[in-house]
Amino acid sequence: MALAxxxxxxxxxxxxxxxxxxxxxxxxxxxxxxxxxxxxxxxxQQDGVLEDLEREVQRGSVVIAFVRTGELPYWEEDxxxxxxxxxxxxxxxxxxxxxxxxxxxxxxxxxFILAWDxxxxxxxxxxxxxxxxx
Amino acid sequence: MVLEFxxxxxxxxxxxxxxxxxxxxxxxxxxxxxxxxGGEPRYIAGERPVWRVPVQVTLGVWGEVGFVDVDARxxxxxxxxxxxxxxxxxxxxxxxxxxxx
Numbered sequence: 001m002a003l004a005x006x007x008x009x010x011x012x013x014x015x016x017x018x019x020x021x022x023x024x025x026x027x028x029x030x031x032x033x034x035x036x037x038x039x040x041x042x043x044x045q046q047d048g049v050l051e052d053l054e055r056e057v058q059r060g061s062v063v064i065a066f067v068r069t070g071e072l073p074y075w076e077e078d079x080x081x082x083x084x085x086x087x088x089x090x091x092x093x094x095x096x097x098x099x100x101x102x103x104x105x106x107x108x109x110x111x112f113i114l115a116w117d118x119x120x121x122x123x124x125x126x127x128x129x130x131x132x133x134x
Numbered sequence: 135m136v137l138e139f140x141x142x143x144x145x146x147x148x149x150x151x152x153x154x155x156x157x158x159x160x161x162x163x164x165x166x167x168x169x170x171x172g173g174e175p176r177y178i179a180g181e182r183p184v185w186r187v188p189v190q191v192t193l194g195v196w197g198e199v200g201f202v203d204v205d206a207r208x209x210x211x212x213x214x215x216x217x218x219x220x221x222x223x224x225x226x227x228x229x230x231x232x233x234x235x
Binding site for chain 2: 022027029066078117118119120122
């Protein structure tokens with residue numbers, strides 16, 4: 001989802017190998033940094049705050065957050081997951097969730113924080129290099 | 135769970151069960167695999183009391199593939215460089231080493 005936004009074409013198999021994906025376990029979130037191989041600028045951080053996400057969304061970066069779905073009101077399962085944060089407004093975040101066709105999905109800020117905090121508020125951004133250097 | 139909580143209070147632990155699970159989940163997602171998370175911690179009393187947090191597989195199959203201990207006094211995760219490999223080996227054993235789709 002994030003790479004396609006920047007016109008990067010990569011097969012799922014190629015991405016799985018690059019990220020160190022293991023079936024049923026996934027890939028370490030920090031391995032998202034390896035996506036810089038495709039000429040995009042990538043950042044990965046822990047212990048983020050909402051202002052970080054809001055700033056990066058406003059800059060046009062693709063913002064990925066690692067969350068526990070049990071805290072998100074539109075999920076019925078309780079599993080680890082990654083979503084794209086596409087908007088931040090007062091009290092509400094808008095998520096593009098690869099598991100749902102509807103997009104963006106509005107989520108109350110408090111629910112999002114609970115879901116995000118469960119995994120240490122980890123987040124990543126993918127941006128064009130010139131955007132990241134602003 | 136309530137008994138473990140009371141026991142941990144009596145032992146003067148620095149972190150509670152939820153924080154222990156949170157630290158393990160954050161470490162799993164960041165260093166092992168983003169589809170793994172910590173389950174319900176158990177308090178293990180002893181000379182060095184720990185929260186024992188099971189590692190849960192949640193995609194496709196549900197199961198536990200080991201545990202991570204958290205020092206209940208310092209909050210330190212008791213892992214080493216080999217821990218991620220050991221967890222991933224158990225995930226593969228549980229789910230079968232199928233090719234990524």
